[in-house]
Amino acid sequence: MNLNSIPAFQDNYIWVLSNDDGRCLIVDPGEAAPILKAIDENHWQPDAIFLTHHHNDHVGGVKELRERFPDVVVYGPAETQNKGTTQVVAEGDTVAVLGHEFSIFATPGHTLGHICFFSFPYLFCGDTLFSGGCGRLFEGTASQMYQSFCKINALPDDTIICCAHEYTLGNMKFAVSVLPEDRALNEYYRKVSELRAKNQKTLPVTLKNEREINLFLRTEDVDLINVINKETNLQHPEERFAWLRAKKDNF
Known part of the structure; x- marks a missing residue:
């Protein structure tokens, strides 16, 4: 195919x-x-x-x-x-x-x-x-x-x-703003920035890739939980998912 x-x-x-x-x-x-x-x-x-x-x-x-x-x-x-x-x-x-x-x-x-x-x-x-x-x-x-x-x-x-959309660059810019010290996020942000600077596509991607760089799939991640806990104490992953979505809406 x-x-x-x-x-x-x-x-x-x-x-x-x-x-x-x-x-x-x-x-x-x-x-x-x-x-x-x-x-x-x-x-x-x-x-x-x-x-x-x-x-x-x-x-x-x-x-x-x-x-x-x-x-x-x-x-x-x-x-x-x-x-x-x-x-x-x-x-x-x-x-x-x-x-x-x-x-x-x-x-x-x-x-x-x-x-x-x-x-x-x-x-x-x-x-x-x-x-x-x-x-x-x-x-x-x-x-x-x-x-x-x-x-x-x-x-x-x-x-x-x-x-269905070429949103990767903006998404990674947001991700790095949430976890600025995360190596995987920073490396992928650089890679995506280079691709888009040449007007090249960032899609498709593998699910393995997304599990590493997509914060919405990392709601059990200790580093992310620590960042969220500086602002509020959320016990459930879906609450942390909602926190991320709200942050992205206002980013």
Whole structure:
């Protein structure tokens, strides 16, 4: 399988998984133009579209894609029924595309109906987990997002994280502000800064990488707990997760 990220808008990625026969799966097409251009250049034939949630920068291109490819199946959560979804999927469902079986699990937080699609090694997680960070809580709660992160964190180390935005540099700048002496954070911040200075992508990443540099996956980390305890005494990891999200919102 071939994994491709197609830039869209200012910082979105539309993910495309294709096989050697040119059949492909498209994830979160927020706009049609860049993906149609890539389809023509690569001679792809779309088999399916995955939608992780209802926000327009993830679904805005579906209508035009379906006009050109009327047989394409669009899988998405219930909240995307009026966004072009032709088959609603939910926690516990599986979907067979390109010879891969994708498991669907609910990851509320960013939106209430947000879902992820997973077929090892690929995780399409939309706006739930970003490299070095997590999605903003537009509809859900920090507790819900923490539970969603627990589901992702249960996956294998070598899971390939395909998130939908190039937010890594800002996330790492925040992480270093919280733990300025952390060697792993500082090294990754330097690496990401160099990549972005050359306008190079920081995605996809492995879950192993995220476990080292994503503070939202490190809520049991002693150094992080010590920093939080200087301000407040939080006993539970989901409370520390909420503390981090609040700090990031105001960063």
